[in-house]
Amino acid sequence: xxxxxxxxxxxxxxxxxxxxxxxxxxxxxxxxxxxxxxxxxxxxxxxxxxxxxxxxxxxxxxxxxxxxxxxxxxxxxxxxxxxxxxxxxxxxxxxxxxxxxxxxxxxxxxxxxxxxxxxxxxxxxxxxxxxxxxxxxxxxxxxxxxxxxxxxxxxxxxxxxxxxxxxxxxxxxxxxxxxxxxxxxxxxxxxxxxxxxxxxxxxxxxxxxxxxxxxxxxxxxxxxxxxxxxxxxxxxxxxxxxxxxxxxxxxxxxxxxxxxxxxxxxxxxxxxxxxxxxxxxxxxxx
Amino acid sequence: xxxxxxxxxxxxxxxxxxxxxxxxxxxxxxxxxxxxxxxxxxxxxxxxxxxxxxxxxxxxxxxxxxxxxxxxxxxxxxxxxxxxxxxxxxxxxxxxxxxxxxxxxxxxxxxxxxxxxxxxxxxxxxxxxxxxxxxxxxxxxxxxxxxxxxxxxxxxxxxxxxx
Numbered sequence: 001x002x003x004x005x006x007x008x009x010x011x012x013x014x015x016x017x018x019x020x021x022x023x024x025x026x027x028x029x030x031x032x033x034x035x036x037x038x039x040x041x042x043x044x045x046x047x048x049x050x051x052x053x054x055x056x057x058x059x060x061x062x063x064x065x066x067x068x069x070x071x072x073x074x075x076x077x078x079x080x081x082x083x084x085x086x087x088x089x090x091x092x093x094x095x096x097x098x099x100x101x102x103x104x105x106x107x108x109x110x111x112x113x114x115x116x117x118x119x120x121x122x123x124x125x126x127x128x129x130x131x132x133x134x135x136x137x138x139x140x141x142x143x144x145x146x147x148x149x150x151x152x153x154x155x156x157x158x159x160x161x162x163x164x165x166x167x168x169x170x171x172x173x174x175x176x177x178x179x180x181x182x183x184x185x186x187x188x189x190x191x192x193x194x195x196x197x198x199x200x201x202x203x204x205x206x207x208x209x210x211x212x213x214x215x216x217x218x219x220x221x222x223x224x225x226x227x228x229x230x231x232x233x234x235x236x237x238x239x240x241x242x243x244x245x246x247x248x249x250x251x252x253x254x255x256x257x258x259x260x261x262x263x264x265x266x267x268x269x270x271x272x273x274x275x276x277x278x279x280x281x282x283x284x285x286x
Numbered sequence: 287x288x289x290x291x292x293x294x295x296x297x298x299x300x301x302x303x304x305x306x307x308x309x310x311x312x313x314x315x316x317x318x319x320x321x322x323x324x325x326x327x328x329x330x331x332x333x334x335x336x337x338x339x340x341x342x343x344x345x346x347x348x349x350x351x352x353x354x355x356x357x358x359x360x361x362x363x364x365x366x367x368x369x370x371x372x373x374x375x376x377x378x379x380x381x382x383x384x385x386x387x388x389x390x391x392x393x394x395x396x397x398x399x400x401x402x403x404x405x406x407x408x409x410x411x412x413x414x415x416x417x418x419x420x421x422x423x424x425x426x427x428x429x430x431x432x433x434x435x436x437x438x439x440x441x442x443x444x445x446x447x448x449x
Contacts, residue, residue, distance in 0.1 A: 001327045008288055008305030008351055031352075038347045039329050041306070051305060055352055079341070103417025104398060105332060108341045109348065190416040191330065 003041035007050040024050045026163045032114030074113025074167045090174035093181035093201045097128045103191040113167045122193040126223035131199045131215030140165035153222035178203045184278035195261040196270045200278035209233045219254035228252040247276035290354040295363025310334045310345035321362040332418030335391035342398035361390035373435040382431030384422035
């Protein structure tokens with residue numbers, strides 16, 4: 001299948017990309033790694049006028065240390081995120097979840113920023129972003145602004161980014177001493193999208209769970225922060241009974257889809273099972 | 287039209303291409319390198335896998351213009367000096383192919399896997415090749431082939447012969 005005719009621009013700076021986008025108008029589409037966009041174009045599900053390829057902007061790649069946070073460039077590829085020492089040390093949940101994205105070939109092209117801006121509810125990384133309280137740094141004609149993850153994902157494939165804005169980098173507060181993490185994903189075949197996924201990070205202290213972060217993949221049109229699960233864990237003994245009880249709250253506030261991957265009630269049940277598994281692995285219980 | 291230049295199997299190629307041209311179509315239709323098959327067109331099957339600057343990618347999911355300046359290796363460029371790559375030989379010796387359609391992608395994905403992990407377990411091979419589908423379901427011999435090649439490549443590396 002052949003994508004529709006389209007113009008192409010490959011700016012070498014963010015400023016140039018922003019001005020190309022502004023000129024092109026709202027039918028322009030930003031091309032990051034292309035691992036979702038190119039399949040969409042081949043299936044003729046979109047007809048953009050111009051692709052603005054961010055692949056030539058070196059400054060959008062890489063991870064840096066900013067004290068209390070790490071900053072991941074939007075064009076950092078999944079394969080580089082997985083191997084990055086700063087990510088592994090300070091955002092282990094991101095490394096764990098990214099390692100489950102699609103397959104090695106896709107991870108060599110697909111990017112962190114692209115996955116977030118695409119905002120597919122079945123994608124693994126939006127749930128991680130909300131669980132880690134990430135902040136999206138976007139640049140548009142009006143300059144730069146920061147959008148908390150909790151306000152970034154608006155609806156199915158919809159984000160708070162304006163059409164003229166580019167997601168430049170993502171700031172992730174460090175979770176260091178005592179924190180451990182796990183991403184539990186259920187899919188029906190190799191490389192398939194998650195039917196449901198659970199991103200969990202916990203901080204153990206003196207036999208109790210001092211803090212917990214839980215995000216759910218594909219349990220709504222946007223990633224879900226499982227606050228009920230987190231509240232049920234905080235300050236409780238780090239044991240199997242605590243985890244089992246907390247996991248029962250996983251469906252709260254969720255609005256899971258019914259599709260070929262599973263019906264809503266099945267997903268709600270699956271979320272409790274996977275939350276229990278994710279927390280057990282993250283907290284080294286059982 | 288956009289000007290692109292890239293190395294394909296060691297040969298410098300310069301062309302004017304439409305932005306929408308997929309790398310897979312560029313390789314097959316413009317360069318005649320039909321050793322790279324297209325199996326699914328949905329980024330699932332991995333048959334069209336090539337190496338882009340040494341890393342496996344699905345060439346149906348890369349635009350030719352995105353590969354500007356890159357070095358591409360297809361299955362047709364893998365053998366050196368008339369000698370098959372150890373993975374090519376291992377797939378032959380271990381019946382790692384049935385219809386053969388997935389084989390170029392399997393072999394190139396395995397090249398990438400062994401670059402990152404020279405001594406993978408069976409499970410690591412199965413996970414490492416999860417981006418490649420064999421519609422004949424000949425996975426047992428594919429895994430056997432990759433293990434055999436990995437062993438040979440490790441032995442030749444330690445003996446100082448070849449890579």
